Amino acid sequence: MRWSVLLLGVMLGATGLPPTAQAAPAATEVTRAALDPALVAGRGATVAFTEQEAEGAATNGTVIGPDRTAYTLPAEASGRSAVTLDPGEWVEFTLPRAANAITVRYSIPDAPDGGGITAPLTVGTKHGTRTMTLTSQYSWLYNQYPFTNDPRADLLHPDWWITECQCVPAATTPAPVITKPFRPAHFYDEQRLLLGHTYRAGDRIRLTARSVPTTVDLLDSELVALPKVDLTGVNPVLFGADPTGRKDSAAAIERAIAYAKKIKRTVYLPPGVFQVNRHIVVDDVTIAGAGNWYTILRGREVALTEPAPDGSVHTGVGFYGRDAAEGGSRNVHLSGFAIQGDVRERIDTDQVNGVGGAMSDSTIDGLHIQHTKVGLWFDGPMSNVEVTNNIIVDQIADGLNFHTGVTNSLVRNNFVRNTGDDALAMWAEKHTNAGNTFDRNTVQSPTLANGIAIYGGRDATVSNNLVADPVREGSALHAGTRFGAEPFTGFLRFTNNTTARSGTFELNWRIGLGAIWFYSLQGSFDADVRVTGDHYLDSTYNAIMLVAEWGVKDLYSIDGIRFKDIRIDGTGTSVLSARAGGSASFENVDARNVGAAGVNNCGRFGFPATGSEFGLTDLGGNDGGWLAPYLPNTITCDDRPPVVAPPAPSEW
Incomplete structure (x- = not known):
């Protein structure tokens, strides 16, 4: 595999339009989070731009991926695939509608000693070419949390357990050799450009790499209105x-x-x-x-x-x-x-x-x-704060966090891409959060942690969101009794959300998570928790996971979670993985293209003769045959079941 496929980034360039002799699709497909828009209708943010994936465009470069393995360029790309261009190679997008501005998501290499480089990108149109100056100064992090910009650095925490060698290096003789750079991540960045002309649907934008290998993930195109003027301000x-x-x-x-x-x-x-x-x-x-x-x-x-x-x-x-x-x-x-x-x-x-x-x-x-x-x-x-219609990209940590005593507030119709931690979070530390809603937001490619995470609090609602492509140590939707948060009380609602290519591999536990996962670490779930109308598409491992930390698995439980009107299209492993004590009920939960046993029920790992410590209740209408063989608490514990990649999701 070429070095450019392994570690590089995107540089966009265009030296002109392609000769007609070169084969190209008649139009570049329009997607939302690399999905057919019909699959996510009514979910996520309504935005002014149109998103097109590079792997669906005309190119003489190399398509990389799909691959969901952390620390690789494809894993952090939208749709888990992108196009790598060597200098002189191009990728070309056909505009689906009028546009006078573009955003390019790209990755270019880091400097050998860290700190990033700059490189030109040529943007070719029928009116000529322009140059973007790309940078990797805001990407490329390495090593253990909270990470470093130095690719040559030794372990930041030599006493931590390292999953790659299943050891504590400081306590191991001889000390293991850690390949440097260790755990490269956060590869991508993006840039915007006003084109100076308005282009029509069917016009082409060609991006050509000029000086370094460049990985192009996607192009957003937009018709930007004239600037607003306020003569009274x-x-x-x-x-x-x-x-x-x-x-x-x-x-x-x-x-x-x-x-x-x-x-x-x-x-x-x-x-x-x-x-x-x-x-x-x-x-x-x-x-x-x-x-x-x-x-x-x-x-x-x-x-x-x-x-x-x-x-x-x-x-x-x-x-x-x-x-x-x-x-x-x-x-x-x-x-x-x-x-x-x-x-x-x-x-x-x-x-x-x-x-x-x-x-x-x-x-x-x-x-x-x-x-x-x-x-x-x-x-x-x-x-009473309202956060609406914002674009939040390329953050080193979270996109948005309601931290400590935020009440009766709304986050709606925001677009969040490439965060270095939870994209949207409610964290009820010290003072409880209450009455907050995350609604109709789009989250793409958080490189660490979760798309949307709720840590304690009262009366929280997560509704109508679209979350795609979380990379590691988290997943799309999450609720956890952790980080010193106040307990969950009142109600917690996950309603009408869609996730795509979620359910990541948890590097510390070495198991696959769920597209939605509940985690009991510092207390039980005692609130009224309901998950209704969610769609979990193409989950890498499980669609749903309920898990307690090993050290407290006999103290805390996840009890009474109610799942209703759920559609699950594709899991690498199970529909439900239960690794805690407690119970859940299911009504009209339909599943297809399930890669392993419908239910992976380990309970508290006590395996009593009476069955698992986690109980399942069938309230009817659960199609796909995934639930019935495992009622009410059949032990089907497979710690790390083999993954069967599902087919691409399709209309139900």
């Missing part, structure tokens, strides 16, 4: 802000905010690039841009002279509400601009997020957030 340029990006504009924006609050007007950020290298604290103010393609706040990550009280050692671009301990902020409304950070390593104590702090009675709408640590990290207590 307070313009920070009049207060000294520099729209060319050469001077730091933070202080000027703060002066504009102060004046706008005084006269009760909106702050209008006009088209331009504004350099901002620290947090701007906001309270009782509306800040609106000309649109996230036109108004860009871009900042460097800046080392602090001494650590901040919260432990941060860096600052960077971001809008923050006041600290909850100071009463938080209220009535903050942010819309219509982009935040581009400069975060290249994960430092968990750093507050270098796009939006942060506590913001009650507030809205965040229509932002594009890239290269920050977490797109939006809220530290409550706080209530």
Whole structure:
């Protein structure tokens, strides 16, 4: 296999259009999360762009994948497949509708010593060519959590158990040899480009690699509207802000905010690039841009002279509400601009997020957030925030996290791709979360952890979301009593979600997870938990997993989970894997293309003569023959059943 297939990335280039003699499909298929849009109708975010996979386009490069093995380029690609181009090779997309802008998701190689490189990408159209300058400065992480940018680094935690050698290196003689770079990951990045012309459906966009091997994952094309103009708003340029990006504009924006609050007007950020290298604290103010393609706040990550009280050692671009301990902020409304950070390593104590702090009675709408640590990290207590219609990409950690006492808040119609941790999370640490909803969001390719994760709290709803291609140590949908979270109380609802190519391999346990998985580590599930109307498509291992940590499996249970009106199309192993004590009921759960036993029931691994410690209840209508042979608690424990790859999902 070529080096470019193993470790490289994408560089887009075009030196012109292909000769007519070269075979090419008449049109490049339009997909959503690499699926036929008909399979996910009504699920996920409604977005302005159209997504097309490189492996479905015309190319003289090499299609890589499909492959779901962690630490490989295909595994982190949308649909688990992409196209690798050597210099001079191309991939060409036929536009399905009018467009004047594109986004390219790509990967190019790291520098030999880490830190990334840049490389040109040619974008060819009927009006000529343009050059994108691609970078790998925000990708390529290595080693153990929380990772490093240095491909030559020794183990960050030599006393940790290493799955690759099933050992603790510090306690093993002779010490095992760990291949370097160890566990390369987070390969992809993306870039946007306004094309300068409007192209019609049927026109072609050719991307040609020029100087380094380049892997192209996909192309998003979009017809971007003209910039919004607000002549009544307070313009920070009049207060000294520099729209060319050469001077730091933070202080000027703060002066504009102060004046706008005084006269009760909106702050209008006009088209331009504004350099901002620290947090701007906001309270009782509306800040609106000309649109996230036109108004860009871009900042460097800046080392602090001494650590901040919260432990941060860096600052960077971001809008923050006041600290909850100071009463938080209220009535903050942010819309219509982009935040581009400069975060290249994960430092968990750093507050270098796009939006942060506590913001009650507030809205965040229509932002594009890239290269920050977490797109939006809220530290409550706080209530009534709405996060809608945002694009959150290429984060070093989470996409969004409701952390600590966030209540009665909504996250709807957001698109999240390539996060380095949970894409969307509710984490009820210290103060419980309550009454929150994640609805109609799309999550693609989280490289670590889960697509959507709920850690404790009361009355949480996860509905109508589309989650695809989680890579490792997590899956698409998750609820866990872990990370010191407050207990689950009231109700927890997973309703009408669709997952695709989920159910990853858990590297520490060395078992396959479920597309949806419940995990009991620090307590039992005592809430009213119902999973209704979900569709689990092409699950790598199980569709559903209920698991307790080994050390507490006899203390905690996962009891009374109710599954209803579920469709499961394709599992590598089972429909249900139970590795805990407790029970679940099933009604109208239909399954087809199941790779192993319908139920893998290990219970608490006590294997009493009376049957498994996990009980199953059939409430009727469960088609596909997956459940009946295993009622009510038949022991069918296969710790690591062989995987049978299912066929591609199709309409039910």
